[in-house]
Amino acid sequence: MATFDSQKVVNWYHQHGRKHLPWQPISSQKGSKKQANPYHVWLSEIMLQQTQVVKVMEYFDRFISALPTLESLAQADEQTVMALWSGLGYYNRARNLHKAAKQCVELHQGELPQSREALEALSGIGRSTAAAIMSLAFDKPEPIMDGNVKRVFARQFLVKGEPNKASTLKQFWALAEQHANQTDPAAYTQGLMDLGATLCKKSKPDCSRCPIESSCLAKGEDVIADYPEKKKKVKQTTLNLYVRLEACSDDTLSTLQLEQRPSKGIWPKLWFFPLYEVEPKEPPLFVITHKLTHRILQLHVYPQTHTQQNIAIKDSQSKRIQRSELLKYPHPKALTHILNHYDNHHLP
Template identity: 40%
Template sequence: MAPFSERLLEWWRRHGRHDLPWQHPRTPYRVWISEIMLQQTRVETVVGYFDRFMQRFPDVDTLARAPVDDVLACWSGLGYYARARNLHAAARRLVDEFGGEFPSEVDALAALPGIGRSTAAAIVAQGFDRRAPILDGNVKRVLARHAGIEGWPGRSAVERALWSEADVRTPDGSPADYTQAIMDLGATLCTPKRPACSHCPVRADCMARRDGRQEELPTPKPRKNLPTREQHFGLLRDADGRVLLERRPPTGIWGGLWCLPEVAGGDAVEGAERLEPPEPIEHVFSHFRLRMQLVHQRIARPDDAVRDREDRRWRTAEEWLEAGLPKPVRALLERL
């Protein structure tokens, strides 16, 4: 039987994905942006964002020089906004410390904001065509099934076993193609539900297929019930229909984005005209569910309490849609 990597590469050359936008050209910068965008986000969603991001920030120097607000605005809707802030911070360090060039060593890349070991390896493998084992979500699933590794991959011992399997299987030749191939296998055949085992190029020695455990592996994360938090937000509009938004603190949920101001409940602004509020908005984060109760008011004339300042601004809904906004706030302003 041919080695794992040879069977996988032969399959990929005939059936893999060869038309993803970050593959043409496959530069370290483009691979980096795509890898960060693909964290927690599906390829179908990322493609459009990637193209727009490349038009606005075609290289690391442009990204480093841009205001972080512009980066967040271009990212708006992708979620997990710390990724965008880290991109901006890493771009500045690449310019300051490496002259705008990407280092070709995993350790040097992994020291940059927002770049973990697997992402750094993906940049080295695909951007420089150098051998560097990766272990993203798709690869974890492929290896857990093929090697029959039990346990939730988030546990240290399980992760170490998966890294060992990734290293053993990664070939010296064609590392860029192999890296794309194993990601494609997980994305298109070795899927979380109903994997297409009959078409898999490495099915002959897959432990999960042998034992009928494809749906059991990898072991899922222990489930926890998400708590619900309720918070009141002020939907404040002036006589011209403009909306007041405030910039969130740099850390925490929606860090650095423009958002409706939080209020303690009741009236956001004493004496303002109370309007019919929109339905509450629910938004799910990784650790809790947020229920946004909206206090809708019209203010005849903004006073000192709600006047424009650096972290608080009145703008029309159309103008706000050009800014970096949390997804539920963007949806609300689009309805306005």
């Protein structure tokens, strides 16, 4: 069995890796290294936490078009930032991104610091994100640890245990530090992530095209399906929400009645349809299921009538807006889910 060779990952990346993602640097002159934009790298890393690349790509360009620099992000108001994030979920990522941009302006002359320790001191940046910025933006040999890398390492070195357990993570980090590539850190980091995303996949991995197949212990012992160990399923609770939907006289939703959610609870400070405090006696217009990480939402959607009362949020900020203006208001994906269902099933 061959030993793991990080240079094989680098060589594979230069030949086969992904090089056209919107946050990656534009090709420069042949033979010279590409210079990444640290702000783009940072934003993409935050967006990619718990979100797939395909989903992030559509949000990244819109975000950069609206807030092209770190300074513009720092100067933006929170509602603008949250509106640009609407639909990506895990909204604390956006709040911390905004805070960290302000910290960069206050402490680092409006730029991302070039040390892992200083990056980790910023809001929302942990060890792996800081290391990814250091390697991808500044070409420093800092080991990273995302889901794709965990899968590659678990199979390469037969790492037992659930990937996110403290004891397992300790093993992963030790391996990452031991096998860091010193000659081309950015290519190695991106190459590891690309291997996990394109070849060393959760199911049906394409081992025959993998540059490090010969050193893969799981492949050698024919136990690839057993690594990494499966995470225990998160116990989900069901929450019923009774949604008040006001249509115009012609039954279209060209305008929307929205309320801003409280600062605590589900979807803090986001805009959503008004809710009933108790289940109305009338039958709902429709019921749809919307899944979150820890919750399954049953959205019971009711047409507004004059007799219905008991609205859940009292003294909240309420607005009637044109539907075309919705992107200006930060809102959860559940709102879009309701609108799409209404459009597909209830328009005249």
